[in-house]
Amino acid sequence: MKLYVIADDLTGANATSVLLAKEGFKCSTFIDSKLLNGDNMSKYDIVAISTDSRGITKEDAYKKVMEEVNRVKNLNPIYAKRIDSTLRGNIGSEIDAILDNDEDSIAIVVASYPDSGRISIGGFLLVNSVPLQKTLVARDPKCPVRNSNVNEIIESQTKYRVGKIEINDVLRGEDFLSRKINLLVDEGNRIIVIDAVTNDDIDIIAQASNMTNLNIIPVDPGPFTKSFMNEKYGASVVEQGKKVFFAIGSVSKTTIGQIEYLVANKGPALIKVDSLKLINDEEIDYEIERVTNIISEKLIEDKSNVIGISTTTREDEVLDLKELSKGLNLDEEAISVKINIGLAKITEKALEISKSSIGALYTSGGDVTMEVMKKLGVKGIDIKDEVIPLAVYGRFIGGKYPNMPAITKGGLIGDQKTLSLCIDYLLTKVSTQYYVK
Template sequence: MLKLIVLADDLTGALDTGIQFAKSSDGTLVALDCDVCWDDVSAEKEVLVIDTESRHIAPQEAYQRVKHLSEKAKNAGIPFIYKKTDSALRGHVGSELAAVLDATGEKQLHFIPAFPRTKRVTVHGIQYIDGIPVADSVFGSDPFNPVRHSSVMDVLAEETNLRTHSISCEEDSSEAEGILIYDAENDEDIQKRAGELKKKDRLHVMAGCAGFAAVLPELLDLHRGNAKNHIEHKPMLVVCGSVNPITVTQLDDAENKGFRRDRISPETLLRKEHFTSEEGKTNVKDWADWLNKGNDLILDTNTLPGCETAYDFADQDGIRREDVPVLISRSMGQLVKDLIDLGVDATMLITGGDTLMGFMKAENIRLMQPCRELVAGTVLSMVSIHGKTYNIISKSGGFGVPTLISDLKELLQ
């Protein structure tokens, strides 16, 4: 029976947090649709993670989606709600945390935004990425969701008037109403704070990323399960929809170590008819043949420095800039589906939540089963397509060391 609902604003985040519960319980599913019927969820499932796909929509619409699902959880008698937030504070953090509080009628929401294993920590209320205040990091120049503030309170204040309180590691949790933001510089800080909240029975309405989620299975008495660790040796198909410089560095490293890397032009991505043309079909068949011979392949949406970007092409072709991410994810999702239809059986690493969701929509997949965290923030999941099981590796664009892709290749051999 469901004990915990997790609400995430994108798919990679849903998976990297969902896997924290799947480590301890076989009863964890990730739903790709806000309208998923909870009655269809098996009685053995204890955790349901829902991707609200709300990062790129208007703040008020994000608020309404999260509020609706939080009310549904409360009315269903589910005792715990966890609002998953981005560890770089992208998205509508203030609106969505306010939605949870408004829906549940609780006086406090306890928020631990740190993810120390990926070098994302909170010190004196400031969010740091690898020692750099988040607004000064690569996330400050994110083309889709630039983070303008490093203070967590300031980020929340952009979209909510609720009272916020920043609490250091040395302080006990407060009785004050509103959103309580806790510092954490390491996993021990998170464990200590979560234990304190458990003793005070304050874990019913929470927020954070995978860092906070990792300590909850034991505290919420979730059942122990058996980890699914088997990975068949297959060629790797890397599908990159992320423009994050961290991911670009990982692609460069993999290319230098032997991966074939083909860049897909903005015109190809933004004109949906390309892959149905003769030229497009020839491209897809060439990629399928390459993979079916056991070779590794990177399909990259990033252009070379100095070349026309997707936004440049959109401006010239009369396409709205806000539509660019949707069009790219749709094109890449359909491309991967076309490859599978041609018999490709590869382990797929898909970077960027929008790109992964584009593929899931193309295949009409509504549920995913996270199986294993390969490294922090990088998750192996299983999906069923036409009765066959495929391995999908997902990661946020901003996660991982420069050698991540080549490291995964070695791990999978």
Template sequence: MKATSKGMIVIADDLTGANDTGVQFARQGMHTEVLLNDAALNATATADIIVVDTNSRAVPAPEAYARVQQAAQKAAAAGFGQYYKKLDSTLRGNVGMEIKAILDLNLHDFALVMPAFPKNGRITVGGNYLLNGAPLSTTEIARDPKTPVYETMLPELLRKQTGLKVGHIDFADISQGQEGIVQALRRHLNDGCRIISSDAWQDEHFLIVAQAAASLSEKILWSGSAGLAEVLPQLFHWAAEPETRQPAFVIAGSVSSVTRGQVEQLVASGYEMIELKVAGYLSWQAGQPHPTLQQVQQALSAGRRIVLVSGYKADTVQQTQTAGEKLGMSQVAVGEKVAQILGWIGAEILRAQDISGVVLTGGDTAVAVCNALGVTGIRVLEEVTPAIPLGAMTTREGKQLLVVTKAGAFGAPDALVKAVKKLEQRR
């Protein structure tokens, strides 16, 4: 592969590790290929990321050293600009020896070692490597039949395996932010450390530590599991520009407790709830100003994700019914007025806003919105979840919209979350 700003060689010690690291780059739009050995590694490769499996985890340390160093030499001859040494997230295998094999080629100033993977319960705190909260040496990894790990302290494990001086960035350094990390890195480098490991107990630690390291050198041997690999495209500005996805708009007119629970999960996922207070607008007529319409329009224009609800709170329902009784309206008439207001507000929003689609919860609400839009039918496309369909409809003015309809007292707790995700994906 010819040297480019994207060129990276990833050297892994087994195939599954090669794949789970490669996918961190591939899912960010980078052409990634995994090779079962380094035989196919050459200067004409076209992938942005080449991952080589040396199959060296369970072999004797000298053999692992030789295999990894050979792969690194071929990568250098092929013109790769960046190197990543994939490590097992439970530190099995010849972790230190394989890092040393690459460092001994003098291609890098130092190795930054962050094997933690918080998403899977692997974290480093104060140099202690913990697996689901337990010291690594007390877990089943210490009884692994092929590659047992008896050492819990990450920097000590690296020192024992390499014979090199190892520095460590601990939680006190990280708590001081990037400047504190830079100072710690400089201190270790001035002390002659060519391997520097780091704590990481949260995902955000990878990027801040990597940014600090990159500010000191362009020749770093990045060493870790999928956690560190995930942030490197962002660090090097390699990630493909994300597709701009317009939010979906949700109108929940049902007073069902099932819908309330679904709205709660939707709000927890990042949606903002705006409640339509109907009690003061039972004499309202379509076309008259309505403050809720303005509130929703402003929120959507600002890029916020909105779920418009009515009757979300029990006291709101009671207030609306009481207000209706004072006007001589039956509960049915009150319900029809609520649907009419939701339908008009929904139609005004859907005509004016660029959204990925709409979710309509409650049969009366769905009909009211469709009528207000002049929709005469819905083309059914697919199922979001069992018996919750996604379809397409065309407004009176010819605007095409994706729509998910859901009965009020129906669906799993995450039904609305799945519906909005489906709409954004279809867009």
């Protein structure tokens, strides 16, 4: 194992893995790092895991990341901290956990993902040219982000000194930039945030980072980690159904728009699940049975090769978790977990009753993806390809449906056509290319 990627959710782990897989690295994502053993870690160049720590306390997030650093410390890998492309979660405390437990390490943060419309300039993260705090992420029900300044976000969460390098210094080239990084480290900074507007900028940062001879921890949504590893190990070369079931747990405006487009253009068998009943211990079994019966009917009717479940199809149906939390005497995280577990149980039953007529699975939202993987006994995902940035295609490792094709995607990713594009990808099974080092 060359690199250990520590992500705070499963779709993020997959997103970084697929970028590296396309560069020729043999990659895998494991939903539970306790499943790792010597064979797993020797079989893959890159192992990515999720700590599932985005929505928990900073103290608990620190402990989870610390455990992962120490889990593989004897192998002396490079560590990478995968962060959300919209800076949600416990970024500072999770970086601290790596720096505290990896001697003499320096974290270089590149928040940009140009192919997904995320760029950092003047220290500010823009999403499709809009400041981060003006986007939908500011209203995220679990992890709202109300600041667009990358440095300020991290400084408010870390105990370490944070240096910054703006785009004008990046544009001066890798030689100058490597000296600048070393200077900031000499001044006592263990975290350095660097602007990037293009993929070429990210490549320059990777080149400069490797020139410093420092113990670098890449911290980013994926592109910088990819470029950093390519600098170390060289570039790659390229060599040359059934029904799709989708389970959507995200309640973002983006996802709702994608469902509307899918319904209008592909006529899927879409079954809406009552979230309130999934939360209620007395009603959850009845709701699961109700939805499962409808799925069975749709499979028998066989009018569509696309079938799936979602808790919402309109913005006005989105639950107010804060208000629900007060009324049910449950915290928001516990409510979210109950809903996602319910969706995972329905997915499991759908695959069972389909008698193999469902051949591929799509999940949207990191939390529901994790619960589905657990319910199906999946050990990990053999990463194959990237449909669009942050929408990852692979095949299940182990579990009840080994080698099943699957796409996982974060809830805030893509435009209105993205869900349809992913479904088409699974239906046609076009993942025929592979990459080798």
